[in-house]
Amino acid sequence: MRKLLIGIAALALLTTGCKDRMDIESMSLSLLIGIDLDNENKLIFSASSPVFSKEAKIKEENYSTPAVTLRASRDNFDKTFMALIAGGKTQAILIGKSVMQHKGWFKLLEPFLRVPENSLNTRIVIVDGPAYEVLQYQPEDKPRLPLYIAEIIDTSLKRNLCVKTTLQDLRRATYERGITASVTQLHKDDRVIVTGTALLDEEGEFKLSIGSEENRLLRILQHETEGEFPFTFQALNQPKGEVFPENAYSFTAENISVKTKTGHTRNKFKFDIGVKMRVVLSERLFPFDVRKNARKLEHDIEQQLENRFKKFIAKIQKAEIDPIGLGLYARAYKYRNWKPVQDHWGEALSKADVNVKVKVTIAAMGAIK
Amino acid sequence: MNEITLMQYIFLIQGAQVGTGILSLPRTLAEVSGTDGWISLVVAWFLNFLAGYVILLTIRRYQDFTLPDLFNYLFGKWFGKLLLLPLIVYYACYGWMVLINAMLYIKAWFLPKTSEYMIVLLFAIPSYLIVRHGIRVQARYSELVFYMMMWMPLIFLVTLKYGHWIHLLPLFKEGFEPILNALPKTVFAYAGNEILFFIYPFLNKKQYAVHGLFIANTMTMLIYVYITIVCFVFFTPDEITLLNQPALSLLKTIEFRFLERVDMLFLALYLIVVTKTWSAYIYCTVFSTSQMLKKQDHSKHTLVYFIAAIACTYVLNPTWNQSERWTTMLSNASMIVLYVLPVLLLIYTFIFEKYRRWKAA
Numbered sequence: 001m002r003k004l005l006i007g008i009a010a011l012a013l014l015t016t017g018c019k020d021r022m023d024i025e026s027m028s029l030s031l032l033i034g035i036d037l038d039n040e041n042k043l044i045f046s047a048s049s050p051v052f053s054k055e056a057k058i059k060e061e062n063y064s065t066p067a068v069t070l071r072a073s074r075d076n077f078d079k080t081f082m083a084l085i086a087g088g089k090t091q092a093i094l095i096g097k098s099v100m101q102h103k104g105w106f107k108l109l110e111p112f113l114r115v116p117e118n119s120l121n122t123r124i125v126i127v128d129g130p131a132y133e134v135l136q137y138q139p140e141d142k143p144r145l146p147l148y149i150a151e152i153i154d155t156s157l158k159r160n161l162c163v164k165t166t167l168q169d170l171r172r173a174t175y176e177r178g179i180t181a182s183v184t185q186l187h188k189d190d191r192v193i194v195t196g197t198a199l200l201d202e203e204g205e206f207k208l209s210i211g212s213e214e215n216r217l218l219r220i221l222q223h224e225t226e227g228e229f230p231f232t233f234q235a236l237n238q239p240k241g242e243v244f245p246e247n248a249y250s251f252t253a254e255n256i257s258v259k260t261k262t263g264h265t266r267n268k269f270k271f272d273i274g275v276k277m278r279v280v281l282s283e284r285l286f287p288f289d290v291r292k293n294a295r296k297l298e299h300d301i302e303q304q305l306e307n308r309f310k311k312f313i314a315k316i317q318k319a320e321i322d323p324i325g326l327g328l329y330a331r332a333y334k335y336r337n338w339k340p341v342q343d344h345w346g347e348a349l350s351k352a353d354v355n356v357k358v359k360v361t362i363a364a365m366g367a368i369k
Numbered sequence: 370m371n372e373i374t375l376m377q378y379i380f381l382i383q384g385a386q387v388g389t390g391i392l393s394l395p396r397t398l399a400e401v402s403g404t405d406g407w408i409s410l411v412v413a414w415f416l417n418f419l420a421g422y423v424i425l426l427t428i429r430r431y432q433d434f435t436l437p438d439l440f441n442y443l444f445g446k447w448f449g450k451l452l453l454l455p456l457i458v459y460y461a462c463y464g465w466m467v468l469i470n471a472m473l474y475i476k477a478w479f480l481p482k483t484s485e486y487m488i489v490l491l492f493a494i495p496s497y498l499i500v501r502h503g504i505r506v507q508a509r510y511s512e513l514v515f516y517m518m519m520w521m522p523l524i525f526l527v528t529l530k531y532g533h534w535i536h537l538l539p540l541f542k543e544g545f546e547p548i549l550n551a552l553p554k555t556v557f558a559y560a561g562n563e564i565l566f567f568i569y570p571f572l573n574k575k576q577y578a579v580h581g582l583f584i585a586n587t588m589t590m591l592i593y594v595y596i597t598i599v600c601f602v603f604f605t606p607d608e609i610t611l612l613n614q615p616a617l618s619l620l621k622t623i624e625f626r627f628l629e630r631v632d633m634l635f636l637a638l639y640l641i642v643v644t645k646t647w648s649a650y651i652y653c654t655v656f657s658t659s660q661m662l663k664k665q666d667h668s669k670h671t672l673v674y675f676i677a678a679i680a681c682t683y684v685l686n687p688t689w690n691q692s693e694r695w696t697t698m699l700s701n702a703s704m705i706v707l708y709v710l711p712v713l714l715l716i717y718t719f720i721f722e723k724y725r726r727w728k729a730a
Contacts, residue, residue, distance in 0.1 A: 010495075013490065013491055088630075116477065116617075116621070119621075119624070119629065121622060121624050166622075172604070175605070175607050175611060178605070178607075328533065328605070331606070333539070
């Protein structure tokens with residue numbers, strides 16, 4: 001009897017939670033959030049959330065409002081949205097380029113890190129132009145916008161057209177001195193396009209945009225070799241062709257393995273990055289005997305890749321940023337030399353020697369000669 | 370009748386050690402010794418085992434004496450009680466502190482609107498049902514929970530895919546000094562060997578007491594090192610010091626298609642593991658008080674303890690900052706109970722026995 005009473009009392013206590021339950025109809029999930037700066041450098045926050053109502057014609061509500069901070073903007077959304085904003089389901093935070101052109105914008109995302117109900121896997125996206133324009137976009141041939149945006153980033157990542165930066169990745173890159181952040185870049189004119197990746201400096205300020213080809217190089221240098229790595233090159237020692245690119249060929253790189261060696265001589269860092277890959281030809285517009293002259297083609301690929309790596313590295317060195325994360329290697333293997341430069345690593349990296357050596361093996365040529 | 374097996378003895382010790390400390394341990398270590406923090410854990414494990422061994426050396430002579438009996442025998446009726454009192458306060462505070470820490474985690478991470486005392490009340494009901502019985506029930510509970518929760522550390526493996534082992538290098542980056550400086554930070558997490566005073570007399574195969582202690586402490590160490598390394602590998606060295614509970618933040622990044630808040634589920638289940646910790650300390654408290662007042666049954670004292678714990682929570686409404694301050698204070702007390710007291714006791718009993726024999730002769 002006593003045990004039964006205790007049991008009932010315990011169960012009754014649990015019901016106290018029922019009083020503040022949440023129905024999905026009375027929740028407004030801001031699946032997309034936009035942050036912009038207007039002409040007077042005032043912050044504009046936008047949110048888009050799905051409407052769970054049969055009567056509503058448009059299934060999305062969105063609103064833009066000026067506010068002091070992200071958390072403060074919630075009040076303004078609650079004033080107009082059908083239900084109260086609940087966090088935790090945000091798919092992407094779209095940030096206008098105008099915001100990212102200022103140092104320290106990362107602080108704006110604080111509530112996402114501080115409040116445990118918010119997800120750390122929210123995608124961070126830079127928009128080439130105002131972010132609220134993307135939020136207001138209602139394509140007829142696509143599913144709900146938040147799903148579409150989330151999906152387009154995830155699928156682009158599979159082909160390595162862009163990086164996928166979650167809030168956790170961004171925090172990692174921002175607070176770590178040995179890496180600088182890189183985020184997915186979107187563009188919107190009459191439709192939404194993933195244009196590649198934006199590279200930021202240590203303070204989060206926007207520095208460079210890179211396209212899909214350079215993005216693949218970046219991913220390789222980051223040792224992130226998952227997904228597909230297709231490339232299309234124009235052979236160096238083949239006739240160009242008049243109308244059609246007769247010297248073009250395409251391949252997909254597989255089994256990419258990357259080794260980064262760290263050294264320090266004469267007051268500067270030296271990184272030797274060895275990239276080994278097996279390639280499968282997927283297209284070749286010029287006649288060539290792969291059976292006999294495979295080495296020649298391999299050499300062409302190696303040379304072209306090395307040139308591209310060199311150009312890319314020169315670019316980031318000039319911008320004094322380190323999206324690759326070479327700083328982590330510097331700390332791990334040359335701690336003594338890293339310590340004096342850790343607070344201005346971008347500058348130290350810009351003086352460093354970074355060499356990339358590529359070793360290619362043609363694994364397959366496909367179904368035809 | 371009230372005997373416990375070697376396995377139960379191991380799980381009791383291990384259960385008393387692994388509690389809430391683990392969630393914030395990677396940060397507190399990284400704050401002092403960077404990513405070398407895990408080495409501190411290994412050093413601390415050695416020291417703990419040594420201290421536990423010293424406890425066993427002392428109580429081995431008095432095989433059937435629990436701490437109240439021992440003090441009674443060594444220091445006399447009144448002086449023994451007087452000396453026992455601060456220790457009872459220590460055990461009581463420690464049990465309450467674990468309750469409070471667990472309550473704060475639960476409140477912050479998934480019951481933000483439930484009041485503090487209510488959460489402690491919910492903790493208290495099942496714990497009361499366990500603690501009011503003898504050591505044997507608790508030992509069985511510890512064993513069962515251990516087997517049931519063995520899968521929990523495996524969840525962390527999911528994150529290793531995104532980890533960078535390079536964060537751990539270089540080892541001994543600033544030499545040995547920061548590693549030693551981080552040792553005090555491990556005390557709260559490692560405390561637990563002091564329950565030996567209460568469970569050793571009930572162990573059925575006393576010849577394996579040292580082996581059991583070694584196994585229990587090693588298991589604790591392995592769990593701590595594992596969680597700490599997983600956190601260090603996932604978060605960068607600069608980032609980890611910003612997170613209050615790195616282990617939970619780590620779980621938050623795991624998302625399955627069917628389950629988004631892994632951290633919440635983990636914490637809710639981890640509570641069952643934490644119950645072992647506070648139950649062990651509360652058992653020691655109420656066992657001592659009932660022995661002191663010459664009561665055979667300690668279930669009334671258990672009830673009083675829990676009511677007092679809930680009342681204290683209701684009155685004090687502990688905040689995070691308070692809880693952290695008290696935890697630090699308690700860690701200092703633990704250092705005395707864990708490392709100083711055993712040595713003093715050993716020396717005292719040595720002299721005491723010599724004196725007794727000399728007198729008898």
